[in-house]
Amino acid sequence: MPHFASPRDIKVGVVGYGGAFNMGRKHLLEMKRAGMTPFAVCEVDAERLAVAEDDFPGIETYGSLDAMLKRxxxxxxxxxxPHNLHFPLAMKCVRAGKHVVTEKPFVVTTSEADRLIAAAEKQGVMVSTYHNRHWDGWVLRAKREIDKGVIGDVFRVEANMGGYRAPKDWWRTSESISGGVLYDWGVHLLEYALQVIDDEAVEVSGFAHRGHWEANVPKSFPWRGDMNEDEATAVIRFAKGSLLRLRISQLNALPDPHLVAFHGTKGCYVIRWDGWTTRTAGAAFRKTGKLTEKTGQHPKDQSHRYYQNVADYLCGKADLVITPQWARRPIHLIDLxxxxxxxxxxxxxxxG
Ligand SMILES: NC(=O)c1ccc[n+]([C@@H]2O[C@H](COP(=O)([O-])OP(=O)(O)OC[C@H]3O[C@@H](n4cnc5c(N)ncnc54)[C@H](O)[C@@H]3O)[C@@H](O)[C@H]2O)c1
Incomplete structure (x- = not known):
C-alpha cells in the first residue's frame, strides 16, 4: 500500500455532489479538516457541479468519471x-489505481463486495466505506457502558426505524437503485449493533411485505413497478445464541419508541433520538423488585474521526478502522x- 508523507499530499475527489443532504460538501470539508487536499468534483448534473465550484473555488470539475480518471x-x-452505482464506479477507480471510499452502503451485494475487495488487494489500494455513524455519540456511549457491564450479557438487540407513510418520489424508493428498504438507515443500525455484539453472526431469516404502496401510489409515480419492500425485517442469530432484529418499515402504524434497544441479563440500554435510557436491576431490585431507570443526553458525535483515520492510515500512522471486510458484514447480512x-x-x- 503506497503511503503518503503527509495528509496534504492526498488529493481528494468526490463523485456525486447531490443536493438531497449536500453530502459532497460535507465530505470535502471533513477531508480538509483531516488535512487532505480537496482537489476535484465529478457530477453528472451541471447545476450541482456549479454549486461545487461555488463551494470550493478553483476545484477541478468533471461531468464524467472517465474524464476525471483520464485528466x-x-x-x-x-x-x-445512488447505491447501485457504488460498485461499478468504485471498481473503475480501483482498476485505475486510486484509493476509494464509498458512502454507505459499501455496495449492494456480497458478490460485489468480494469482487471489489479482491480488485483492491490486487491493485494495492485502499477501499473503505464512510461509516461516519461508527462514531455517533449515542453508540460510542452505549458501547462504553455495555462493555463496562452495566446491562450484563447482551442477548437481544432490537433496531427499528420507520412509520406509516407513503414512499417519497426519490431514487431511494427504487429497489433496483437503492437495493431495498434495508439499505439506507438499516446499514447504520446494523453497524451500531455489530460494534456492540462481540460475536459471530451465523444465520439470517429475512421477512418482507411488498406491494401495498405499489398499489396505492398514483399511476404517474415514477418508481411504480420498481418499488422497495413496504417493510423488511432481518432476524440474525449469533454463534452464542444472541439475537438481533432489524426492521425498517413504511407500514408501521405503531411507531417504535426507540432506535436501538440492547437487552442484557441485568437490564437494557435504549437509544432514542432524544437521549438514552437504562433500566437495570440494581442493588434495590432484590428488595423491591423494581428496576432503576436512568436517562441522559447523548454525547456529541465524532464523525470527523472517520477521515482522520483514513488520513492516518494512508500516511502509515494507524490501522484502518473501517476495513472493506468490516463494511462487507452489514451488506452480507442484508443481502442474505x-x-x-x-x-x-x-x-x-x-x-459473520
Ligand atoms: N453517511 C450518511 O450519513 C449519509 C447521509 C446521506 C446520504 N448518504 C449516502 O450518500 C449517497 C448519496 O446520497 P445523497 O442523498 O447524497 O443522494 P443525491 O441524490 O443527493 O446525490 C447523488 C448525486 O450523484 C450524482 N450522480 C449520479 N450518477 C453519477 C455519476 N455516474 N457520476 C457522478 N455523479 C453521479 C447525481 O447527479 C446526484 O447529484 C448514498 O449512498 C446515501 O446512502 C449517507
Whole structure:
C-alpha cells in the first residue's frame, strides 16, 4: 500500500455532489479538516457541479468519471452516488489505481463486495466505506457502558426505524437503485449493533411485505413497478445464541419508541433520538423488585474521526478502522435477509 508523507499530499475527489443532504460538501470539508487536499468534483448534473465550484473555488470539475480518471491527478475518490452505482464506479477507480471510499452502503451485494475487495488487494489500494455513524455519540456511549457491564450479557438487540407513510418520489424508493428498504438507515443500525455484539453472526431469516404502496401510489409515480419492500425485517442469530432484529418499515402504524434497544441479563440500554435510557436491576431490585431507570443526553458525535483515520492510515500512522471486510458484514447480512425473504427460509452466514 503506497503511503503518503503527509495528509496534504492526498488529493481528494468526490463523485456525486447531490443536493438531497449536500453530502459532497460535507465530505470535502471533513477531508480538509483531516488535512487532505480537496482537489476535484465529478457530477453528472451541471447545476450541482456549479454549486461545487461555488463551494470550493478553483476545484477541478468533471461531468464524467472517465474524464476525471483520464485528466486528474486525484489520489482518493469518494463515491456519493445512488447505491447501485457504488460498485461499478468504485471498481473503475480501483482498476485505475486510486484509493476509494464509498458512502454507505459499501455496495449492494456480497458478490460485489468480494469482487471489489479482491480488485483492491490486487491493485494495492485502499477501499473503505464512510461509516461516519461508527462514531455517533449515542453508540460510542452505549458501547462504553455495555462493555463496562452495566446491562450484563447482551442477548437481544432490537433496531427499528420507520412509520406509516407513503414512499417519497426519490431514487431511494427504487429497489433496483437503492437495493431495498434495508439499505439506507438499516446499514447504520446494523453497524451500531455489530460494534456492540462481540460475536459471530451465523444465520439470517429475512421477512418482507411488498406491494401495498405499489398499489396505492398514483399511476404517474415514477418508481411504480420498481418499488422497495413496504417493510423488511432481518432476524440474525449469533454463534452464542444472541439475537438481533432489524426492521425498517413504511407500514408501521405503531411507531417504535426507540432506535436501538440492547437487552442484557441485568437490564437494557435504549437509544432514542432524544437521549438514552437504562433500566437495570440494581442493588434495590432484590428488595423491591423494581428496576432503576436512568436517562441522559447523548454525547456529541465524532464523525470527523472517520477521515482522520483514513488520513492516518494512508500516511502509515494507524490501522484502518473501517476495513472493506468490516463494511462487507452489514451488506452480507442484508443481502442474505433479502434472499431469505424471497426464498422463505433461513440462510447461513459466510461473513459473520
Ligand atoms: N453517511 C450518511 O450519513 C449519509 C447521509 C446521506 C446520504 N448518504 C449516502 O450518500 C449517497 C448519496 O446520497 P445523497 O442523498 O447524497 O443522494 P443525491 O441524490 O443527493 O446525490 C447523488 C448525486 O450523484 C450524482 N450522480 C449520479 N450518477 C453519477 C455519476 N455516474 N457520476 C457522478 N455523479 C453521479 C447525481 O447527479 C446526484 O447529484 C448514498 O449512498 C446515501 O446512502 C449517507
Amino acid at each position: 486528474s491527478d486525484v489520489n482518493l475518490l469518494v463515491h456519493i452516488t 435477509a433479502k434472499r431469505s425473504a424471497a426464498q422463505n427460509k433461513s440462510l447461513k452466514v459466510k461473513y
